[in-house]
Each structure stands twice: as structure tokens, then as C-alpha cells.
Amino acid sequence: MAPHLLGNGRAEFASATPLRTNCVPPPIDHLSNRHGIMTMAVRFHSARRHDLIVIASLALAPAIGLGIARFAYALVLPDMRADLGWTYADAGWMNTTNAAGYLLGALLAARSSARFGAFRAVVAGAWACILALLLCAFFRHPLPLNVARLLAGTGGGLTFVSGGVLAVRVAQRNPERSAFMLGLFYAGPGLGILLSGIAVPAILYRSGPESWATAWAALAILSVPLAIGLLAARGENIVTSSVAREQPRYKSMLWLLPGYAVFGAGYIAYMTFMIAWVQNSGGSAGFQALFWCTIGLATIASPWLYAAILKRFRHGNAFAILTGITAIGAALPLLSEGVPPLLTSAAVFGSAFFSVVASTTAFVRRNYRPEQWAAAIGMLTIFFGIGQMLGPIATGFINDLMENLAGGLWTSALLLFVAMLLAKLQRDQSFGP
Known part of the structure; x- marks a missing residue:
């Protein structure tokens, strides 16, 4: 075979066998490509698993700030009220103070995240809540107890808002699972509700009706x-901008803002006085624990139950549907007596009430640019906080006026139905006026 000189100066031998243009690639190339694809797939799944771990870790923040530091108050309230001689209005005022602290913490969250980083703000808020729980164990006078509840609310606001900003950013990296990831973060309070439901009734039952201080100390230890x-989420310590380049058009949330305020007033009344209702209905310590744990478990299950609603429904429809479910849960004990309605109420209410919060975040993500999210969520938080402040004290006065808890709980359910109707009027920017 004589060599033929190619244009590039390389020699090539002629062959009697014709050149085949449909040859398969050499095995080494095939293996190399396959290895590259497998490596990319492993990295993708590893990143997604890492993001799920981060979201689950961030969910521990509202478990402390809301599930324990805020909502566990309902478990110790009947014993504190009996021991300290409080009226229902006094009892409601304590949660109003907590809601005021939450509003303060939410307002501080943007500045804290901009200066120190969002993750550091979350951690600071969590430890502030633990300190507040310890303070509740050491004082009996209303003034220091109110200060402690204010501190718990401030810490809860920091953890929830700053943690929510981080959760939204992680969810953005996983668009196909963003609704589920947001739901997982907002299910975090369910863990706190579950743990406090296991611990507090057992402590009060074993140690007697004046052992509420021991219960507060146990909650602090449980939170550590x-x-x-x-x-596990420390790698997400982003430093956010405290001011958006362009402020969002808040009139685009014309109906969602008041709806969220009314929702805040309605749901917090149920979570403040429902254990007192169960106790007055003859519920034992064991049943109180079962009722509260049912709320917690249902909240934990909410991402699997309602992720499709958060992903599929636009305008204010997801908010309206989930608020309607919450309202039905709140009304059930008032419509029928007995154990089944109470447990059904706990399951229905618990499954939906924090998914309502997730629906507001989903609305903001659809209707505003990323640099406007913090400001839009902040405005929603202000209205929500105002509702939470007014709800407990107003329903407490109604309870005192009617000399029972039914009036306040009916008010709670009615407010939730009003919030649902307001949300039905809300339109997305891209679909409505």
C-alpha cells in the first residue's frame, strides 16, 4: 500500500476496504460520555438532596419561634389563668404582646439580614426565643411576663421572615419542586406544636396545676x-439588600393585604383559646396532648397535601381555598360536640393554616421581581402582624363579655370566612387589573 500525503502533511495508507461512515464511536468515547452523564446526574441529585436538607434545617427556626415560643402558650394558658387570676382579656393580651413582638421582629429582619446575613438573623431569633421561654419560667408578674412574650415574638419574627427569605431562594434553585419546598419550610411550626403537645400536658398532669413554670423551662430545653x-443551613448566610431598587406596587395586593390581616386575627384566636375549650369540655391531659399533637402532625403533612394547590391556583384562589379549609376546621367544634369533631377540627385546621402563609409567598413570587420579594413579603407581614395583635385581645374581651369561650371561637371562624371572601377578589398582575 502506497502512502498518500494529506493536506496537513500527514501520511495515510490507502486501504482496499472502503471507509465506513456509519461506524459506532469507539468504546472509550462511549464510556466517557456515559460517565459524564452519570456524574452530572449524581451532582444534580446531590445538590437537590442538599437543598432539601437546608430547607428542613431552616424549618427548625419556625418550629422554635412559632410552634413552641408562640403556640405552646395555649397549652399553659389554662393553668396560668387559674393560678394568676387572669381574665380572658388578660390571657389574650399576652398573645397580643407576642404578636406585637413578631411584627417588630419582622420589621427588623430586613435590616438584620442586610447587615449580618439572613442566616445569622435566623439564629439570633431562635436563641432570643429560648431566652424568652426561660424568662417565662422565672416570673409571675404580668409586666416581666409581657416582656418575655414580646421578646419571644421578636425572635419569632426574625426567624420566620429571614428564614422565609432563605427558603424562597433555595426553592428558586429547584423550580420543579419549589411549591413543595416552600410548603416544607412553612410546615416547620408543626414540629414545634407536636413536641410541645407531647411535653407540656404530661408535665402539667404529673406536677400539678401550678407547674406551668416547669413547663416553660422544659420548652426552653426542648428548643436547644x-x-x-x-x-446545617449555615452555608446559606446571604447578605440581602435592605431596600429594593424599585418598590413594589402594593396596590397589586389590594385585597390580599386586608385578607391576610383578617386571617391573622382569626387563626390566632383559635390557637390561643382552643385548648381552654378542650379543657372546659372535659378533655383530660391525655386528650389535650392528642388534640395538640394532631394539629402538629397535620401541619407537618401539609406540604404533601397542598403543594398542588400552591402550584396550580393563581390569583388569590390558593389563599382563599386554604383559608376556607382553615375556617371549616375552626368551626367544627362549635357545630358538633364530642371527640370526633374535636380531632377532625385539629386535623383540618392544622393541615391548612400554615399553607395559607405559604400561599402568600407563592403569590409574591409570581407577581414581583426577586429584588422586590423582601419588601412585598414585609408589607404582607405588617398586615398579618396587625391582625395577630388585634385577634387575641378582641376575642378575649368577647369571651369575658359572654362569659364563655364560644363567642370568641365563633368570631375566629367568622373572621376566617371573611378573609377567604376578600382573597377571592385578588387578581394576579399578569391576569387581572
Whole structure:
């Protein structure tokens, strides 16, 4: 065979066998490509698994700030009220103070995140809540107890708002699972509700009706490992901008803002006085624990139950549907007596009330640019906080006026139905006026 000189100066031998243009690639190339695809797939799944771990870690923040530091108050309230001689209005005022602290913490969240980083704000808020729980164990006078509840609310606001900003950013990296991831973060309070429901009734039953201080101390101890678990998300300590380049058009949330305020007033009344209702209905310590744990478990299950609603429904429809479910849960004990309606109420209410909060975040993500999210969520939080402040004290006065809890709980359910109707009027910017 004589060599033929190619244009590039390389020699090539002629062959009697014709050149085949449909040859398969050499095995080494095939293996190399396959290895590259497998490597990319492993990295993708590893990143997604990492993001799920981060979201689960961030969910521990509202477990402390809301599930324990805020909502566990309902478990100790009947014993505190009997021991300290409070009226229902006095009892409601304590949660109004907590809601005021939450509003303060939410307002501080943007500045804290801009200066120190969002993750550090979350951690600071969690440990502030633990300190507040300890203070509740050491004082009996209303003034220091109100200060402690204010501190717990401030810490809860920091954890929830700053943690929510981080959760939204993680969810953005996983658009196909963003609704589920947001739901997972907002299900975090369910863990706190579940743990406090296991611990507090058992402590009060074993130690007597004046052992509420011991229950507060136990809640503080219970929160410590959850605060340590936040370290799994320490790599997400982004420093956010405290001011958006262009402020969002708040009139685009014309109906959602008042609806969220009314929702805040309605749901917090149920979560403040419902254990007192169960106790007055003859519920034992064991049943109180079962009722509260049912709320917690239902909240934990909410991402699997309602992710499709958050993803599929636009305008204010997801908010309206989930608020309607919450309202039905709140009304059930008032419509029928007995154990089944109470447990059904706990399951229905618990499954939906924090998904309502997730629906507001989903609305903001659809209707505003990323640099406007913090400002839009902040405005929603202000209206929500105002509702939470007014709800407990107003329903407490109604309870005192009617000399029972039914009036306040009916008010709670009615407010939730009003919030649902307001949300039905809300339109997305891209679909309505």
C-alpha cells in the first residue's frame, strides 16, 4: 500500500476496504460520555438532596419561634389563668404582646439580614426565643411576663421572615419542586406544636396545676437541639439588600393585604383559646396532648397535601381555598360536640393554616421581581402582624363579655370566612387589573 500525503502533511495508507461512515464511536468515547452523564446526574441529585436538607434545617427556626415560643402558650394558658387570676382579656393580651413582638421582629429582619446575613438573623431569633421561654419560667408578674412574650415574638419574627427569605431562594434553585419546598419550610411550626403537645400536658398532669413554670423551662430545653440543628443551613448566610431598587406596587395586593390581616386575627384566636375549650369540655391531659399533637402532625403533612394547590391556583384562589379549609376546621367544634369533631377540627385546621402563609409567598413570587420579594413579603407581614395583635385581645374581651369561650371561637371562624371572601377578589398582575 502506497502512502498518500494529506493536506496537513500527514501520511495515510490507502486501504482496499472502503471507509465506513456509519461506524459506532469507539468504546472509550462511549464510556466517557456515559460517565459524564452519570456524574452530572449524581451532582444534580446531590445538590437537590442538599437543598432539601437546608430547607428542613431552616424549618427548625419556625418550629422554635412559632410552634413552641408562640403556640405552646395555649397549652399553659389554662393553668396560668387559674393560678394568676387572669381574665380572658388578660390571657389574650399576652398573645397580643407576642404578636406585637413578631411584627417588630419582622420589621427588623430586613435590616438584620442586610447587615449580618439572613442566616445569622435566623439564629439570633431562635436563641432570643429560648431566652424568652426561660424568662417565662422565672416570673409571675404580668409586666416581666409581657416582656418575655414580646421578646419571644421578636425572635419569632426574625426567624420566620429571614428564614422565609432563605427558603424562597433555595426553592428558586429547584423550580420543579419549589411549591413543595416552600410548603416544607412553612410546615416547620408543626414540629414545634407536636413536641410541645407531647411535653407540656404530661408535665402539667404529673406536677400539678401550678407547674406551668416547669413547663416553660422544659420548652426552653426542648428548643436547644432544634437551634443547634440550624447549623446545617449555615452555608446559606446571604447578605440581602435592605431596600429594593424599585418598590413594589402594593396596590397589586389590594385585597390580599386586608385578607391576610383578617386571617391573622382569626387563626390566632383559635390557637390561643382552643385548648381552654378542650379543657372546659372535659378533655383530660391525655386528650389535650392528642388534640395538640394532631394539629402538629397535620401541619407537618401539609406540604404533601397542598403543594398542588400552591402550584396550580393563581390569583388569590390558593389563599382563599386554604383559608376556607382553615375556617371549616375552626368551626367544627362549635357545630358538633364530642371527640370526633374535636380531632377532625385539629386535623383540618392544622393541615391548612400554615399553607395559607405559604400561599402568600407563592403569590409574591409570581407577581414581583426577586429584588422586590423582601419588601412585598414585609408589607404582607405588617398586615398579618396587625391582625395577630388585634385577634387575641378582641376575642378575649368577647369571651369575658359572654362569659364563655364560644363567642370568641365563633368570631375566629367568622373572621376566617371573611378573609377567604376578600382573597377571592385578588387578581394576579399578569391576569387581572
